[in-house]
Amino acid sequence: MLKQKISKLKQINMNENNEFQEIGKNTPYKVPAGFFEQVSEKTVLKAKQRELRRRRKLVLLRNVSVAASLAAVFLLGYFIPDTDIKVESKQTVITNQSAERPIIQNTEITKQTTVTEIGKTVPEKVPDRTIAVETNSEEIDDVLADLSDDELLQLAAMFTTDPIVSESAQ
Amino acid sequence: MTLLMNETADAYIFSMIKNPATKDKGFLQLMDIYKEPIYWHIRRLVVSHEDAEDILQETFIQVYRFAGSFKGESEIYTWLYRIATNECISHFRKSKKWVRNSGSIEKMPGELSETDSENSDSILVKFQQAILQLPEKQRIVFNLRYYDELSYEEIGQVLNSSINTLKTNYHYASEKIKKYLIDHA
Numbered sequence: 001m002l003k004q005k006i007s008k009l010k011q012i013n014m015n016e017n018n019e020f021q022e023i024g025k026n027t028p029y030k031v032p033a034g035f036f037e038q039v040s041e042k043t044v045l046k047a048k049q050r051e052l053r054r055r056r057k058l059v060l061l062r063n064v065s066v067a068a069s070l071a072a073v074f075l076l077g078y079f080i081p082d083t084d085i086k087v088e089s090k091q092t093v094i095t096n097q098s099a100e101r102p103i104i105q106n107t108e109i110t111k112q113t114t115v116t117e118i119g120k121t122v123p124e125k126v127p128d129r130t131i132a133v134e135t136n137s138e139e140i141d142d143v144l145a146d147l148s149d150d151e152l153l154q155l156a157a158m159f160t161t162d163p164i165v166s167e168s169a170q
Numbered sequence: 171m172t173l174l175m176n177e178t179a180d181a182y183i184f185s186m187i188k189n190p191a192t193k194d195k196g197f198l199q200l201m202d203i204y205k206e207p208i209y210w211h212i213r214r215l216v217v218s219h220e221d222a223e224d225i226l227q228e229t230f231i232q233v234y235r236f237a238g239s240f241k242g243e244s245e246i247y248t249w250l251y252r253i254a255t256n257e258c259i260s261h262f263r264k265s266k267k268w269v270r271n272s273g274s275i276e277k278m279p280g281e282l283s284e285t286d287s288e289n290s291d292s293i294l295v296k297f298q299q300a301i302l303q304l305p306e307k308q309r310i311v312f313n314l315r316y317y318d319e320l321s322y323e324e325i326g327q328v329l330n331s332s333i334n335t336l337k338t339n340y341h342y343a344s345e346k347i348k349k350y351l352i353d354h355a
Contacts, residue, residue, distance in 0.1 A: 019316075019344055020297070020316070020344075020347070022293075023293055023294065023297045025316070025317055026294060027210070027213075027214060027294060027298060027317075028291060028294040028295050028298055029210075029213050029214070029217070029219070029298075030219075031209075031213075031219065032219065035219075035223070036205060036206060036209070039201075039205060039209075039223065039226065039227070040198050040201040040202060040205060041198075042227065043201060043226075043227045043230045043231065043234075044194055044197060044198060044201075044234070046227055046231060047197070047230065047231045047234035047235070048194075050231055050235070051234070051235065054235075
């Protein structure tokens with residue numbers, strides 16, 4: 001029977017419209033009972049669930065992106081103030097230096113002034129020292145004058161025996 | 171064409187889908203019109219009912235999601251066929267189940283309804299086996315042209331192919347089917 005049908009198919013000069021007329025448009029596939037009645041509801045339910053899940057994912061993604069951007073800002077904030085501190089410290093150093101500079105300058109000035117004072121005072125001090133030496137010799141003369149003869153003899157003996165005193169005198 | 175494509179009805183249904191208040195109602199109406207032809211298109215390509223059900227649902231979920239972005243440049247049914255066909259193709263690629271080599275074809279006679287005669291069962295099974303032997307593109311073109319009775323212009327919109335290519339594909343497909351039926355008679 002099948003062979004006859006196929007031989008018929010061979011014989012017929014089929015054009016596109018009446019091709020496989022013997023077979024028709026049916027298929028051997030079977031569908032479970034009530035499938036088409038239920039599939040619409042099932043699909044709508046599934047589509048809604050999918051939509052809800054997608055929205056949740058979007059919300060989650062948005063939250064994660066916000067959290068990530070906040071973390072990025074925090075990290076940036078962690079590093080940027082650090083560099084700020086460095087800059088500030090540099091600035092403070094500079095400002096300290098600049099604050100110290102006048103002090104140094106002042107010290108220099110004071111040094112200069114002292115040097116100049118010393119320079120100025122040195123010639124003035126020499127007569128002071130000479131005066132002081134002179135005053136010291138006067139005092140020694142006074143002391144010697146106050147000494148007795150025995151004491152003077154002892155002192156002379158000391159002067160001759162003590163090398164340090166004799167050398168300093170020379 | 172077996173499908174009664176009423177453009178006004180389609181436009182009305184789509185306006186319902188685009189409105190959030192009437193989205194579900196419009197979607198159910200769209201499914202009521204197109205679920206059967208789309209199911210059979212999928213079923214003829216994937217053979218298994220379970221796979222066909224999954225792909226049908228996936229197709230209409232895509233429609234539910236992207237209905238707002240449908241610009242109406244093509245007919246709704248060609249858009250639906252396009253989504254369904256792409257889902258089938260991605261199913262083939264994912265599962266690598268090219269049904270011509272699977273045992274599901276052998277099980278088909280058992281799945282036939284009891285009212286069908288034994289002879290018609292065998293010829294229908296042979297015919298399906300012949301179609302399943304075809305390369306992917308020829309198979310899709312043959313099914314869309316022979317069973318769904320889409321014009322070449324419409325198939326061109328579904329598959330994004332030129333009319334001449336589709337005609338060639340159909341010609342080769344029908345020749346191969348005839349040869350298969352003769353060889354396996």
